[in-house]
Amino acid sequence: xSAETRTPNPFFPHRHLLGIEGLSAAEIxxxxxxxxxxxxxxxxxxxxxxxxxxxxxxxxFFENSTRTQTSxxxxxxxxGADVTNMSVGTSSIKKGETLLDTAMTLNxxxxxxxxxxxxxxxxxxxxxxxxxxxxINAGDGRHEHPTQALLDALTIRRRLGKxxxxxxAICGDILHSRVARxxxxxxxxxxxxxxxxxxxxxxxxxxxxxxVEVFTDxxxxxxxxxxxxxxRLQLERMQGAYVPSVREYFHFFGLDYEKLxxxxxxxxxxxxxxMNRGVEIDSEVxxxxxxxxxxxxxxxxxxxxxxxxxxLTRDIVGSNR
Amino acid sequence: MxxxxxxxxxxxxxxxxxxVDPASKRDERGGVxxxxxxIVDIGPQVTKQNAPVDAxxxxxxxxxxxxxxxxxxxxxxxxxxxxxxxIATGSLAAAAGGVTSMVCLPNTHPIIDxxxxxxxxxxxxxxxxxxxxxxxxxxxQGLAGRDLVEMGMLSEFGALGFTDALHAVADAQVMxxxxxxxxxxxxxxxxxxxxxxxxxxxxxxxxxxxxxxxLPGIPACAEVMMIERDLHxxxxxxxxxxxxxxxxxxxxxxxxxxxxxxxRVTCDTAPPYFSLNENEIGDYRTFAKLSPPLRGExxxxxxxxxxxxxxxxCIASDHAPHDVESKRVPFVQAAAGxxxxxxLLPVSLELxxxxxxSLLDLxxxxxxxxAEILGLPQGRLAKGAPADMVLIDLDKPRRIDVTSFKSxxxxxxxxxxxxxxxVLQTFVDGRLVFATDGEG
Numbered sequence: 001x002s003a004e005t006r007t008p009n010p011f012f013p014h015r016h017l018l019g020i021e022g023l024s025a026a027e028i029x030x031x032x033x034x035x036x037x038x039x040x041x042x043x044x045x046x047x048x049x050x051x052x053x054x055x056x057x058x059x060x061f062f063e064n065s066t067r068t069q070t071s072x073x074x075x076x077x078x079x080g081a082d083v084t085n086m087s088v089g090t091s092s093i094k095k096g097e098t099l100l101d102t103a104m105t106l107n108x109x110x111x112x113x114x115x116x117x118x119x120x121x122x123x124x125x126x127x128x129x130x131x132x133x134x135x136i137n138a139g140d141g142r143h144e145h146p147t148q149a150l151l152d153a154l155t156i157r158r159r160l161g162k163x164x165x166x167x168x169a170i171c172g173d174i175l176h177s178r179v180a181r182x183x184x185x186x187x188x189x190x191x192x193x194x195x196x197x198x199x200x201x202x203x204x205x206x207x208x209x210x211x212v213e214v215f216t217d218x219x220x221x222x223x224x225x226x227x228x229x230x231x232r233l234q235l236e237r238m239q240g241a242y243v244p245s246v247r248e249y250f251h252f253f254g255l256d257y258e259k260l261x262x263x264x265x266x267x268x269x270x271x272x273x274x275m276n277r278g279v280e281i282d283s284e285v286x287x288x289x290x291x292x293x294x295x296x297x298x299x300x301x302x303x304x305x306x307x308x309x310x311x312l313t314r315d316i317v318g319s320n321r
Numbered sequence: 322m323x324x325x326x327x328x329x330x331x332x333x334x335x336x337x338x339x340x341v342d343p344a345s346k347r348d349e350r351g352g353v354x355x356x357x358x359x360i361v362d363i364g365p366q367v368t369k370q371n372a373p374v375d376a377x378x379x380x381x382x383x384x385x386x387x388x389x390x391x392x393x394x395x396x397x398x399x400x401x402x403x404x405x406x407x408i409a410t411g412s413l414a415a416a417a418g419g420v421t422s423m424v425c426l427p428n429t430h431p432i433i434d435x436x437x438x439x440x441x442x443x444x445x446x447x448x449x450x451x452x453x454x455x456x457x458x459x460x461x462q463g464l465a466g467r468d469l470v471e472m473g474m475l476s477e478f479g480a481l482g483f484t485d486a487l488h489a490v491a492d493a494q495v496m497x498x499x500x501x502x503x504x505x506x507x508x509x510x511x512x513x514x515x516x517x518x519x520x521x522x523x524x525x526x527x528x529x530x531x532x533x534x535x536l537p538g539i540p541a542c543a544e545v546m547m548i549e550r551d552l553h554x555x556x557x558x559x560x561x562x563x564x565x566x567x568x569x570x571x572x573x574x575x576x577x578x579x580x581x582x583x584x585r586v587t588c589d590t591a592p593p594y595f596s597l598n599e600n601e602i603g604d605y606r607t608f609a610k611l612s613p614p615l616r617g618e619x620x621x622x623x624x625x626x627x628x629x630x631x632x633x634x635c636i637a638s639d640h641a642p643h644d645v646e647s648k649r650v651p652f653v654q655a656a657a658g659x660x661x662x663x664x665l666l667p668v669s670l671e672l673x674x675x676x677x678x679s680l681l682d683l684x685x686x687x688x689x690x691x692a693e694i695l696g697l698p699q700g701r702l703a704k705g706a707p708a709d710m711v712l713i714d715l716d717k718p719r720r721i722d723v724t725s726f727k728s729x730x731x732x733x734x735x736x737x738x739x740x741x742x743x744v745l746q747t748f749v750d751g752r753l754v755f756a757t758d759g760e761g
Contacts, residue, residue, distance in 0.1 A: 240468020241498065244469040252506075
């Protein structure tokens with residue numbers, strides 16, 4: 001697909017979805033509304049199935065992922081697209097090919113949408129400048145993971161009816177987390193108040209400048225919150241470099257009922273997965289059917305990704321909408 | 322005082338004392354009434370006449386009553402090197418030296434880098450029941466300078482701060498993370514300020530004397546280099562940072578600037594650094610081998626002046642017991658450090674007797690200021706405070722005699738030094754733990 005085959009797309013006036021940072025509140029709202037409709041559709045809705053018929057969606061993952069890649073793959077298939085999965089992490093890079101050479105090679109296969117994950121922040125912005133189709137950022141380094149923030153927002157909206165005015169605590173490894181950054185952008189744009197809670201070693205410099213309140217004590221930071229978002233802490237980061245040990249981390253920052261007791265009585269528990277039970281979250285809390293929406297997040301993931309694929313392909317001439 | 326009283330829990334009344342308390346700036350004649358280990362009344366109104374009927378009365382004979390000393394840097398060698406010192410002998414030495422609270426370094430065997438180590442020290446201190454003994458936790462696991470210790474949990478179990486003891490944390494990224502992590506719980510980080518690569522292999526202060534006697538030198542700037550590096554990290558992290566045993570003029574200036582800037586920086590020095598200089602080494606005297614090394618005369622003067630000026634917050638003994646075998650070896654091979662618990666007070670009092678600073682200001686460095694930095698309620702004589710008190714003969718002339726030391730090790734460069742001032746009685750929580758007549 002070349003530039004002249006595009007028409008203006010008033011629904012979503014961006015060629016790519018690279019992050020939440022560049023989106024307006026109205027655009028986020030529209031994406032969430034559309035996602036909500038997909039969430040209510042049956043798996044084999046025939047209108048949806050026709051939407052991307054004949055289109056090619058390429059999953060290009062420079063970093064291993066199971067759940068995100070599968071979620072995107074399912075979303076594309078439910079819209080009728082042809083889907084290919086490229087785990088580049090295990091092939092070209094090891095053969096010494098540069099990111100842009102890989103991108104140009106894949107671009108020559110004429111994908112309509114490339115869904116890309118890369119371990120380096122900014123790599124997907126770079127790649128997006130060199131390809132003809134739309135690019136969706138499925139996570140770049142510690143920068144952004146826009147569909148995760150959207151699916152978190154959809155999950156909250158469907159449970160609590162709104163985002164405006166909610167108090168949300170994001171807890172754990174903020175420093176290395178693209179999920180945290182995308183969520184901070186989205187939630188603050190939509191009028192929620194965001195707190196981050198972590199040991200100081202896991203807080204990036206000047207994080208308060210992103211419009212969040214900073215806490216290092218769970219018992220203070222969780223006070224009266226509506227939502228508790230836990231982040232995964234990678235094992236190699238809790239052996240002394242950032243956190244002394246798993247037990248110390250769990251003691252002070254692991255979400256259990258005792259720490260949760262200062263939050264609002266029905267505060268929702270979220271986690272982007274995969275969870276480390278007994279590290280950042282107690283099993284009882286993770287499995288609390290009244291409060292944990294962790295499985296719902298996964299379910300919303302597919303709907304949100306369908307909406308993003310839909311929104312980004314509406315400018316293609318000949319689309320049946 | 323009878324042995325009965327110690328067990329009875331009867332009120333204790335000290336009368337006819339000159340009470341000198343830096344925290345309240347009190348310097349007046351009066352008495353102190355103690356019940357259940359706590360000061361319940363203090364001042365000129367406290368006399369024999371209004372004593373409770375059952376009180377044990379101590380007449381202080383007009384001598385000076387001060388808060389028990391709070392020594393923020395000692396090594397007691399237990400667990401692991403009990404042939405050099407134990408918690409029991411170290412506590413005796415402390416009581417004899419007027420030290421009622423002390424914080425030991427984590428460089429024991431095993432190293433205090435987990436909760437059980439902190440608990441061990443606390444338990445042995447309870448059993449010994451003399452001076453109050455606290456500890457620092459290691460800053461990095463195994464003092465290896467790499468992986469952080471469970472500071473949050475150790476702090477909950479009573480560790481008062483974190484330090485790699487005799488080692489500086491060499492890696493700037495590790496130090497950065499240590500300060501950041503400590504900031505999470507607002508914990509104190511104590512640094513041994515010495516650029517380790519510059520100090521490696523050195524045995525004494527770099528300079529003319531080292532050249533003449535052919536010993537490898539440690540440049541004085543190794544100290545300020547490490548402090549300056551850390552101060553940048555302290556500024557970034559907002560953490561509480563304490564510099565141990567400052568020994569150079571340049572370090573004092575760096576700390577002065579940091580304090581003016583408002584950084585949360587404190588420091589201590591030890592008596593050798595304002596009372597001795599490198600010439601003490603003379604003919605390879607290993608008792609004058611310290612870490613950091615004794616410096617030149619201009620640095621010694623600067624340290625004395627910085628104590629007088631208050632730039633240096635505290636004086637700690639830096640008590641480092643070593644057996645004879647560790648010192649009776651060629652200078653380069655000798656262990657560094659001296660016993661200090663029993664010379665801390667008299668050698669510090671030299672600064673007062675010479676007129677460098679007031680008695681209140683000197684005692685502040687030994688009592689209330691270290692207590693404040695460590696977050697301890699003692700170190701002051703006031704209603705509600707623990708009755709940790711020392712009665713001293715402020716002016717008594719005598720010579721330091723290492724054979725009288727209660728410490729198991731006798732490695733002191735001060736043997737035979739004429740000093741003024743002696744501890745008469747030491748009380749911990751109102752219990753007599755030392756008296757010159759041998760009781761306690």
